[in-house]
Amino acid sequence: MKYELYYWPSIQGRGEFVRLALEQAGGGYVDVARKPRGMPAMLELLDNTKIACPPFAPPFLKVGKLVIGQTANILLYLGTHHGLAPRDEAGRLWVHQLQLTVADFVVEVHDTHHPLGPGKYYEEQKAAAKRRTADFLRNRVPKFLGYFERVLSQNPKRGGYLCGGKLSYADLSAFQLVAGLRYAFPKTMQRTGGKYPKLIALHDRVAALPRIASYLTSDRRIPFNTDGIFRYYPELER
Amino acid sequence: MKYELYYWPSIQGRGEFVRLALEQAGGGYVDVARKPRGMPAMLELLDNTKIACPPFAPPFLKVGKLVIGQTANILLYLGTHHGLAPRDEAGRLWVHQLQLTVADFVVEVHDTHHPLGPGKYYEEQKAAAKRRTADFLRNRVPKFLGYFERVLSQNPKRGGYLCGGKLSYADLSAFQLVAGLRYAFPKTMQRTGGKYPKLIALHDRVAALPRIASYLTSDRRIPFNTDGIFRYYPELER
Numbered sequence: 001m002k003y004e005l006y007y008w009p010s011i012q013g014r015g016e017f018v019r020l021a022l023e024q025a026g027g028g029y030v031d032v033a034r035k036p037r038g039m040p041a042m043l044e045l046l047d048n049t050k051i052a053c054p055p056f057a058p059p060f061l062k063v064g065k066l067v068i069g070q071t072a073n074i075l076l077y078l079g080t081h082h083g084l085a086p087r088d089e090a091g092r093l094w095v096h097q098l099q100l101t102v103a104d105f106v107v108e109v110h111d112t113h114h115p116l117g118p119g120k121y122y123e124e125q126k127a128a129a130k131r132r133t134a135d136f137l138r139n140r141v142p143k144f145l146g147y148f149e150r151v152l153s154q155n156p157k158r159g160g161y162l163c164g165g166k167l168s169y170a171d172l173s174a175f176q177l178v179a180g181l182r183y184a185f186p187k188t189m190q191r192t193g194g195k196y197p198k199l200i201a202l203h204d205r206v207a208a209l210p211r212i213a214s215y216l217t218s219d220r221r222i223p224f225n226t227d228g229i230f231r232y233y234p235e236l237e238r
Numbered sequence: 239m240k241y242e243l244y245y246w247p248s249i250q251g252r253g254e255f256v257r258l259a260l261e262q263a264g265g266g267y268v269d270v271a272r273k274p275r276g277m278p279a280m281l282e283l284l285d286n287t288k289i290a291c292p293p294f295a296p297p298f299l300k301v302g303k304l305v306i307g308q309t310a311n312i313l314l315y316l317g318t319h320h321g322l323a324p325r326d327e328a329g330r331l332w333v334h335q336l337q338l339t340v341a342d343f344v345v346e347v348h349d350t351h352h353p354l355g356p357g358k359y360y361e362e363q364k365a366a367a368k369r370r371t372a373d374f375l376r377n378r379v380p381k382f383l384g385y386f387e388r389v390l391s392q393n394p395k396r397g398g399y400l401c402g403g404k405l406s407y408a409d410l411s412a413f414q415l416v417a418g419l420r421y422a423f424p425k426t427m428q429r430t431g432g433k434y435p436k437l438i439a440l441h442d443r444v445a446a447l448p449r450i451a452s453y454l455t456s457d458r459r460i461p462f463n464t465d466g467i468f469r470y471y472p473e474l475e476r
Contacts, residue, residue, distance in 0.1 A: 135355035
């Protein structure tokens, strides 16, 4: 099966959750917008007034004629087709629920530098960003990371994965959360990371998966930067 | 099948998207936290350190032993079991994709009155809320509503539903978006609603479904208020 991923070519962003799953699935894919003439192809698909199922925004995944939009929805598909989620309904819904909680957290990460909306540059909303980030680091990071730590603790399989005894796409996403937070808020993560030993261990376990380890050192992994969702603005962390 | 919905008892909030689907499914359900001793039962489940799949936040749905959290995930389940989504994979993913775009929009609606985060009262962040709302009404409402209008226009079945020729949970959610925006931003919707004739027609079609019509006039439908996601603060609309 040939996959075409459509996502902004210069950032990890939401697309990174999909890239990680595609890398772990191991079947190969084309990161379309990073190829010559890829960006116009992506924009053409976004603006296409003929297709029955137009995506709202990148990322979206093309599989033959099927165009699947929304990060968590793409992962729902990939999880089913590549053993990255349980086969039974309860397990499938649980992994998806975890992914949707990751997605909620990702919005809040983005809001730290864009609290007044996507219509203005960060530089135009720096004061508000400082206030939002203070609340985020004090209250939201412990709430979300504490939740994932608790899920790992309460998993009766105790194998270090979020769902049952096997790797799922939610584990890959949890890795990305920790990696992103370490980049954007290094002091906070250094000071408080110890409160989430199981989550940090999961991050390390995912980073050591052969396919992921190889991906992370390849040029397919775009470095974190201040155009993505996780941004390092030292003035926000204080 | 007996469903137990767990959600805050005094607001529509995210739970309303689930309530609408449960009402249309027609099999009956218990809105647990609105019953005596329901709130402690909900909080007990949220704090339970024994269960393998703890929900992050309300709403969650209990179906026998299964506890399903995250609004869109609950709808994924209800859609499959009550004919509120297509049976084929492509159709199922498309309806879910639409629902996740609804969810993205709902976060932005919430951010209009809480741009600096959920940790502070609206009254403490009114100035930022005004700036965020201005961007929201100018740029984001047209982007999202224009998208749903376009989906309705590009649906080859042209029956007035978002997916194919049949009602899905995404249609119920689109109804709720329009209803909520009309409550929170009445001037904007009165002035610009005409740009989205197919979406408004879908709102009206859903409102006229016998089960939904009966629900909307019952006391099971909690009125909109300024504790929910859609809030009417006239000063934000100008």
